[in-house]
Amino acid sequence: MIISITGVAGTGKTSVARELAKMLNARVIHLSRLTEKVSCGYDKVLRAYVVDTEKLRRVVAGEVKRSCENHVIVEGLLSHHVDSDVIILLRLSPEEIEKRLKKRRYPRVKIKENLEAEILDQIYAECLERARNKKIRIIQINTTGKTVGQIAKRIFNILRCKNYRSAQKVCGVEVLGDYVDWLEKYEKYIIEWEGR
Ligand SMILES: Nc1ncnc2c1ncn2[C@@H]1O[C@H](COP(=O)(O)OP(=O)(O)OP(=O)(O)O)[C@@H](O)[C@H]1O
Numbered sequence: 001m002i003i004s005i006t007g008v009a010g011t012g013k014t015s016v017a018r019e020l021a022k023m024l025n026a027r028v029i030h031l032s033r034l035t036e037k038v039s040c041g042y043d044k045v046l047r048a049y050v051v052d053t054e055k056l057r058r059v060v061a062g063e064v065k066r067s068c069e070n071h072v073i074v075e076g077l078l079s080h081h082v083d084s085d086v087i088i089l090l091r092l093s094p095e096e097i098e099k100r101l102k103k104r105r106y107p108r109v110k111i112k113e114n115l116e117a118e119i120l121d122q123i124y125a126e127c128l129e130r131a132r133n134k135k136i137r138i139i140q141i142n143t144t145g146k147t148v149g150q151i152a153k154r155i156f157n158i159l160r161c162k163n164y165r166s167a168q169k170v171c172g173v174e175v176l177g178d179y180v181d182w183l184e185k186y187e188k189y190i191i192e193w194e195g196r
């Protein structure tokens with residue numbers, strides 16, 4: 001099984017991938033280590049590589065082919081663009097995202113961009129788009145207030161459960177896990193942002 005772990009910056013993708021890999025005896029592919037290789041430019045303001053997603057998909061497919069493990073976890077902000085069987089989407093409250101990214105001294109523009117993406121379900125929408133008409137399931141986890149161990153165990157249990165009848169169908173895609181809605185935080189985190 002190929003498992004993507006995605007989410008905005010600081011939601012715990014790398015930490016959860018490592019923990020889940022121990023439970024599944026899986027190999028982890030960290031996309032952050034490949035971005036330079038698959039980039040088509042560098043954004044100085046956001047301090048981030050601009051990635052060619054087609055190239056990323058090809059490079060990851062090659063890495064997966066070379067893996068001898070039964071399960072491969074691909075973790076990173078763009079992991080929902082690679083070819084996988086299931087997408088794990090990690091969600092985190094805007095308060096906690098802000099705290100974690102400020103601790104990392106991210107530029108304000110980058111913190112705002114990530115908060116906006118989280119509050120407006122941007123990655124969730126991209127996951128639905130990607131999974132539509134394909135046999136890809138989405139597992140959305142609200143990680144707020146949970147330890148890395150608890151999050152990995154929850155994902156492990158959902159993956160192990162072969163009965164997906166509890167899944168909601170959203171735009172024809174099976175979505176398991178938690179319902180998340182941060183929209184009420186829009187005013188505080190986005191509209192009032194400039195004054196803070
Ligand atoms: N469940 C958690 N509870 C508390 N702290 C956490 C949790 N998960 C991750 N962290 C901490 O938050 C920070 C960000 O975690 P991590 O690097 O795993 O996130 P990430 O999603 O991989 O970030 P990036 O998008 O930058 O790669 C780290 O300092 C990590 O120790």
Ligand SMILES: [Mg+2]
Pocket residue numbers: 013014015032076
């Ligand atoms: Mg990471």
